[in-house]
Amino acid sequence: xxxxxxxxxxxxxxxxxxxxxxxxxxxxxxxxxxxxxxxxxxxxxxxxxxxxxxxxxxxxxxxxxxxxxxxxxxxxxxxxxxxxxxxxxxxxxxxxxxxxxxxxxxxxxxxxxxxxxxxxxxxxxxxxxxxxxxxxxxxxxxxxxxxxxxxxxxxxxxxxxxxxxxxxxxxxxxxxxxxxxxxxxxxxxxxxxxxxxxxxxxxxxxxxxxxxxxxxxxxxxxxxxxxxxxxxxxxxxxxxxxxxxxxxxxxxxxxxxxxxxxxxxxxxxxxxxxxxxxxxxxxxxxxxxxxxxxxxxxxxxxxxxxxxxxxxx
Amino acid sequence: xxxxxxxxxxxxxxxxxxxxxxxxxxxxxxxxxxxxxxxxxxxxxxxxxxxxxxxxxxxxxxxxxxxxxxxxxxxxxxxxxxxxxxxxxxxxxxxxxxxxxxxxxxxxxxxxxxxxxxxxxxxxxxxxxxxxxxxxxxxxxxxxxxxxxxxxxxxxxxxxxxxxxxxxxxxxxxxxxxxxxxxxxxxxxxxxxxxxxxxxxxxxxxxxxxxxxxxxxxxxxxxxxxxxxxxxxxxxxxxxxxxxxxxxxxxxxxxxxxxxxxxxxxxxxxxxxxxxxxxxxxxxxxxxxxxxxxxxxxxxxxxxxxxxxxxxx
Numbered sequence: 105x106x107x108x109x110x111x112x113x114x115x116x117x118x119x120x121x122x123x124x125x126x127x128x129x130x131x132x133x134x135x136x137x138x139x140x141x142x143x144x145x146x147x148x149x150x151x152x153x154x155x156x157x158x159x160x161x162x163x164x165x166x167x168x169x170x171x172x173x174x175x176x177x178x179x180x181x182x183x184x185x186x187x188x189x190x191x192x193x194x195x196x197x198x199x200x201x202x203x204x205x206x207x208x209x210x211x212x213x214x215x216x217x218x219x220x221x222x223x224x225x226x227x228x229x230x231x232x233x234x235x236x237x238x239x240x241x242x243x244x245x246x247x248x249x250x251x252x253x254x255x256x257x258x259x260x261x262x263x264x265x266x267x268x269x270x271x272x273x274x275x276x277x278x279x280x281x282x283x284x285x286x287x288x289x290x291x292x293x294x295x296x297x298x299x300x301x302x303x304x305x306x307x308x309x310x311x312x313x314x315x316x317x318x319x320x321x322x323x324x325x326x327x328x329x330x331x332x333x334x335x336x337x338x339x340x341x342x343x344x345x346x347x348x349x350x351x352x353x354x355x356x357x358x359x360x361x362x363x364x365x366x367x368x369x370x371x372x373x374x375x376x377x378x379x380x381x382x383x384x385x386x387x388x389x390x391x392x393x394x395x396x397x398x399x400x401x402x403x404x405x406x407x408x409x410x411x412x413x414x415x416x417x
Numbered sequence: 418x419x420x421x422x423x424x425x426x427x428x429x430x431x432x433x434x435x436x437x438x439x440x441x442x443x444x445x446x447x448x449x450x451x452x453x454x455x456x457x458x459x460x461x462x463x464x465x466x467x468x469x470x471x472x473x474x475x476x477x478x479x480x481x482x483x484x485x486x487x488x489x490x491x492x493x494x495x496x497x498x499x500x501x502x503x504x505x506x507x508x509x510x511x512x513x514x515x516x517x518x519x520x521x522x523x524x525x526x527x528x529x530x531x532x533x534x535x536x537x538x539x540x541x542x543x544x545x546x547x548x549x550x551x552x553x554x555x556x557x558x559x560x561x562x563x564x565x566x567x568x569x570x571x572x573x574x575x576x577x578x579x580x581x582x583x584x585x586x587x588x589x590x591x592x593x594x595x596x597x598x599x600x601x602x603x604x605x606x607x608x609x610x611x612x613x614x615x616x617x618x619x620x621x622x623x624x625x626x627x628x629x630x631x632x633x634x635x636x637x638x639x640x641x642x643x644x645x646x647x648x649x650x651x652x653x654x655x656x657x658x659x660x661x662x663x664x665x666x667x668x669x670x671x672x673x674x675x676x677x678x679x680x681x682x683x684x685x686x687x688x689x690x691x692x693x694x695x696x697x698x699x700x701x702x703x704x705x706x707x708x709x710x711x712x713x714x715x716x717x718x719x720x721x722x723x724x725x726x727x728x729x730x
Contacts (some may be wrong), residue, residue, distance in 0.1 A: 204637070231636075232715045233701075249636075278633070288630050291623055292634040292637045292639040293634070293637030293638040293639065294638075295616065296638040298678060299612055300641075301693055302671065303609060304697040305674055305693050306604070306674045307604050308697070309670075310667070315700070315703070317601050318601075319700070320562050321542045321602065322709050323542050323543055323544075323561055323710075324544075324605045325605070325610050326609045327710045328644060329641070329642075330710070331641060331715075332641055340690070341690040341694060344682045345685055345690070352679060352683060354619070355679055358616060362612065365611060366668060369657045369658070374658055377654040377657055381646075381648075382650045384646040387620070387621060387643055388546075388644065396633065396635050397640045398718045398719045401545035402545045404718060405711045406713065
């Protein structure tokens with residue numbers, strides 16, 4: 105197996121960790137997979153699903169002898185886990201992660217590692233609104249980008265090992281600095297999640313409109329927001345706490361633009377509205393053209409296939 | 418045919434109008450369908466697609482003899498069209514519409530109609546991001562709500578005629594006042610569209626992040642917003658101009674909540690974030706349970722089915 109990993113340890117078997125395990129098995133990227141999770145219930149599911157050769161709650165035991173260790177825990181927990189596993193790493197073992205924030209993760213992990221254990225931070229830009237070991241699947245990363253943010257002086261062989269894994273999982277790898285990553289993700293992921301959480305919260309709290317009305321009439325647009333507002337709460341809390349500056353910066357821009365838009369509505373400036381609404385269509389066309397989105401109407405959502413119930417004999 | 422319409426005239430053959438035509442044909446809801454559109458290109462498509470028995474650019478000719486006339490034009494144009502058709506309506510003909518705003522539409526249409534032509538405003542809460550006569554389909558309204566906002570003293574037989582059509586198209590009909598409709602739709606549809614348009618515009622304008630990066634990494638959440646931000650610009654301009662007060666009111670609530678959320682991020686209040694992020698999951702569960710949304714991960718989007726391109730022999 106060219107470029108494959110002998111012993112791959114995955115810490116945290118949620119949506120992402122279990123998808124890596126499934127993909128590594130399907131595409132034969134590692135001789136042996138070790139699953140590590142502090143939650144005994146998760147380890148039980150991992151065993152039932154047959155996701156790994158070895159499954160354990162003990163990180164020290166799990167990482168022993170591994171060539172590549174991938175931390176798939178919420179970014180707020182990654183420093184603690186790094187401290188816990190560091191003494192048990194094989195010399196030369198490469199450590200990576202999958203966190204949605206990179207500068208804070210680098211700062212939390214690097215101090216714990218010895219010189220022979222290179223940290224190659226990674227972020228696969230893929231996911232669904234579901235969590236846990238049952239929600240993963242081998243093709244989650246197919247044709248999705250995975251961003252690496254290695255230190256400038258990182259051992260090229262270590263970076264290559266992580267890159268090969270992600271390419272093997274079907275991802276397209278791109279490299280940038282942790283700081284640029286955090287800004288790019290603030291606009292493409294973090295702030296969108298924040299405003300989705302926010303509008304769903306606003307809707308739930310409006311006294312004049314019942315929750316039942318919000319639910320019934322959600323096909324008018326609202327339901328598109330509820331998908332990402334159903335994402336894992338712990339993971340997202342950690343993202344906002346650790347990427348605070350970039351999120352607040354982008355949110356400031358969002359607010360400025362929204363104020364201008366409110367003003368256009370208040371003063372009846374139809375031209376300004378029409379201009380923006382025309383410009384935004386082009387961005388979606390670009391996303392569809394680049395294979396990052398389906399062109400099917402309504403995301404290709406399944407429609408109620410049942411015929412109308414009323415009598416029209 | 419019980420409760421069916423003899424001659425159904427549809428003014429404006431876009432996504433909604435052409436879907437009504439297709440559904441009326443499929444479910445045999447009218448003996449004859451007349452398609453009216455001032456755009457000769459649209460009329461040509463209507464003829465090529467065989468959507469109606471008669472297709473004309475002339476509203477006067479088109480509405481003559483119709484029992485039910487449905488205005489499917491942007492809400493900013495509905496008053497002009499009503500003035501144009503009113504003198505040619507058959508006594509007793511019922512007039513309806515499909516606009517996403519109701520109070521302004523009632524004010525624009527009612528003054529033009531004679532006493533025998535009752536206006537029964539309707540709003541099917543359904544749609545896709547595509548526009549034009551080719552984008553419609555017969556099942557667009559299946560299991561979707563359609564809101565009627567008739568005047569309190571409206572002729573029950575006229576209301577019944579419009580209700581029967583929508584039930585025939587597979588919709589579930591609910592009645593409320595125009596003012597309440599406009600507030601409910603401001604939160605479930607109009608403000609969601611506004612903030613989707615806004616975030617897509619903000620992303621396009623950030624100097625530090627390239628448009629190519631926004632497109633590449635959109636699977637992190639951003640692309641969910643681009644669907645509704647690709648909706649018809651003229652239709653949406655008119656909605657914001659005609660439902661100004663409710664939109665600005667709900668937007669004010671959204672802004673208050675977003676300020677509180679920013680404050681929680683700035684001060685590192687993880688508990689407040691986690692609480693909101695947990696609460697919002699319940700709303701999506703309600704929408705899925707009520708059949709208004711698919712439970713499939715990622716909206717059930719088609720995934721790139723191509724296997725990873727890299728060599729892993």
